[in-house]
Amino acid sequence: MKKFSIxxxxxxxxxxTAGAQRYEDVxxxxxxxxxxxxxxxxxxxxxxxxxxxxxxxxxxxxxxxSALALDTTxxxxxxxxxxxxxxxAFLKFREMDPEMKLxxxxxxxxxxxxxxxxxxxxxxxxxxxxxxxxxxxxLEKAVVLGDLMTDKKLWTVTAxxxxxxxxxxxxxxxKKEGEAVKYYTRLAGLKLNTPDYEEVYRYLVRYYAEKKxxxxxxxxxALGKELYPKSDYFNYDKVDFxxxxxxxxxxxxxxxxxxxxxxxxxxxxxxxxxxxxxxxLNSRKEGAVQPANAEELEGxxxxxxxxxxxxxxxxxxxxxxxxxxxxxxxxxxxxxxxTEVETEIRKRPGGKATAADNTKKAELKKQYDAxxxxxxxxxxxxxxxxxxxxxxxxxxxxxxxxxxxxxxxYYSYKRExxxxxxxxKYIAAEKKWNDLDDKLK
Numbered sequence: 001m002k003k004f005s006i007x008x009x010x011x012x013x014x015x016x017t018a019g020a021q022r023y024e025d026v027x028x029x030x031x032x033x034x035x036x037x038x039x040x041x042x043x044x045x046x047x048x049x050x051x052x053x054x055x056x057x058x059x060x061x062x063x064x065x066s067a068l069a070l071d072t073t074x075x076x077x078x079x080x081x082x083x084x085x086x087x088x089a090f091l092k093f094r095e096m097d098p099e100m101k102l103x104x105x106x107x108x109x110x111x112x113x114x115x116x117x118x119x120x121x122x123x124x125x126x127x128x129x130x131x132x133x134x135x136x137x138x139l140e141k142a143v144v145l146g147d148l149m150t151d152k153k154l155w156t157v158t159a160x161x162x163x164x165x166x167x168x169x170x171x172x173x174x175k176k177e178g179e180a181v182k183y184y185t186r187l188a189g190l191k192l193n194t195p196d197y198e199e200v201y202r203y204l205v206r207y208y209a210e211k212k213x214x215x216x217x218x219x220x221x222a223l224g225k226e227l228y229p230k231s232d233y234f235n236y237d238k239v240d241f242x243x244x245x246x247x248x249x250x251x252x253x254x255x256x257x258x259x260x261x262x263x264x265x266x267x268x269x270x271x272x273x274x275x276x277x278x279x280x281l282n283s284r285k286e287g288a289v290q291p292a293n294a295e296e297l298e299g300x301x302x303x304x305x306x307x308x309x310x311x312x313x314x315x316x317x318x319x320x321x322x323x324x325x326x327x328x329x330x331x332x333x334x335x336x337x338x339t340e341v342e343t344e345i346r347k348r349p350g351g352k353a354t355a356a357d358n359t360k361k362a363e364l365k366k367q368y369d370a371x372x373x374x375x376x377x378x379x380x381x382x383x384x385x386x387x388x389x390x391x392x393x394x395x396x397x398x399x400x401x402x403x404x405x406x407x408x409x410y411y412s413y414k415r416e417x418x419x420x421x422x423x424x425k426y427i428a429a430e431k432k433w434n435d436l437d438d439k440l441k
Contacts, residue, residue, distance in 0.1 A: 023051075023054075023056055026045070026060045026064070027060075029041065030060075030063060031106075031107060035064055035067045035068050036068070039068060042057075042060050042064050045060075046061060054096075055093045055096040055097035055102065056093075058089045058090070058092040058093035059090070059093045059108055061085070061089040062086045062087070062089040062093060062111050063086075063107065063114075065086035065089065066086035066115040067110075067114055069082035069086060069114075069115075069118045070114060070118055079118070080122065083119065086118070087115055090112070112145055112149055112152075112154060113155075115141075116142055116145035116149065119139070119142040119145065120139070120162075120163055120166075122135075123135045123139035123142055123163075123167070124166060126138060127166055127170055130173070132171075136171055136176060139163060139166050139167035139170055140179075142166075143167050146163045147160070161187065161190070164183050164186055164187050165183070165187060168180050168187065181207055184203050184207075185204065187200045188204055188220060198227075198228050198231060201220055202224065202233055204216070205217060205224060205234070206241065206245060209238055209241035209242070210241070214238065217238060217241075221234050221236075239256070239266065242256050242258065242259050242269070242272075249280060252276055253276060257273065260273065260304075264307070266311070267311035270304045270307040270308035270311060271304070271305070271312075271315075273301075274301050274304040274305035277297050277301035278301055278326055281294060281297055281298060301322075305319040305320075316382075316385055317381075317385040317396070317399075318382075320382040321378070321382045324374075324375045324377070324379040327371050327372070327375030328379075330375075331368055331375055338364045338368065341360055341361055342361075345357055372413070379403040379407055382403055383403050383404060383407065386400040400440065401437070401440045401441075404433055404440060408430055411426050411429040412430050
């Protein structure tokens with residue numbers, strides 16, 4: 001029994017000695033850069049429990065495999081496999097020795113850098129090939145290793161901007177918004193202001209505008225403005241982004257309504273929504289027809305433009321002109337319908353109107369008058385505001401002239417068939433607007 005214990009002890013000492021010797025053998029081969037021979041020794045050692053009982057065994061594997069992975073003559077799949085095994089071995093080493101004292105040894109000084117270079121180079125090739133899904137994991141690991149080298153002062157850079165920007169761009173193209181924002185946010189925190197980095201701040205402004213995160217939107221817009229004061233991009237507000245980041249009428253309406261849900265008195269959002277609806281209801285495109293829900297859209301347009309007028313009284317005239325012009329256009333369409341009815345009647349033998357024709361004409365006339373009255377109401381509101389302004393710019397002068405002429409024409413129409421007090425009232429109003437029209441000329 002005693003002899004057996006001595007035998008066990010002897011075998012144990014031999015194993016420890018063999019493990020220690022293997023570490024030295026690998027270190028010598030590393031100094032000679034004989035990586036293939038070193039790999040054979042490491043692979044044999046990884047089957048030995050004594051060799052893998054210490055962090056150095058995994059550091060040696062990470063060192064050898066990462067060096068071999070940089071061999072450009074290797075097939076890409078083989079290099080990738082070596083790189084992955086090197087990274088896994090390094091993580092195991094770090095787990096066993098959180099202080100990572102061995103990285104100060106000459107034999108292992110390049111280990112982290114070699115693993116980093118492998119992942120960065122692979123990620124860069126993925127970027128060039130537009131292999132976004134494949135590239136993101138490579139660049140994520142490059143960022144982690146770059147941070148580690150910065151932390152351990154293994155290089156002089158304070159932040160690995162190259163890996164961060166590549167990771168951000170690749171993540172964005174891989175449709176991994178969360179990852180892209182993480183990297184862009186880190187870059188923004190560095191406050192870099194070279195021309196190449198303006199897109200960093202633009203991305204974050206766009207992202208938070210789309211997410212309707214007003215606090216971060218304003219934060220990165222202000223930061224972009226601070227670093228790039230000559231760029232107009234950072235002067236745009238959330239309304240500009242609401243419209244500019246989406247395409248199509250329905251999407252733009254939804255975006256503006258999203259802004260107004262949080263800020264109902266926002267002048268620009270109300271005006272923008274009103275103009276968008278106006279353009280749809282008064283399209284100048286050839287063959288354009290009224291939307292099926294024109295009445296609903298009209299209600300939204302009037303509400304938005306009236307809110308805009310209240311929110312910014314100095315620009316209220318513009319909102320009133322849009323509404324007035326809309327009703328004038330609508331009245332014109334009713335007049336066209338009346339003309340079509342008259343044309344159809346004249347085409348018939350004898351050219352006589354039926355009772356149904358007269359009923360239809362009367363109804364269209366009623367609608368025309370009501371719509372014309374609504375247009376007049378808003379034009380008069382705009383004219384009143386223009387009259388109070390001490391000075392008008394060129395656009396306002398032109399608008400004022402047009403609505404005054406339209407109002408003179410309106411009252412000329414209203415006095416036709418009018419009698420008594422109504423006739424006198426309409427004649428006086430027509431004269432008022434005609435006189436002002438002459439004055440404005």
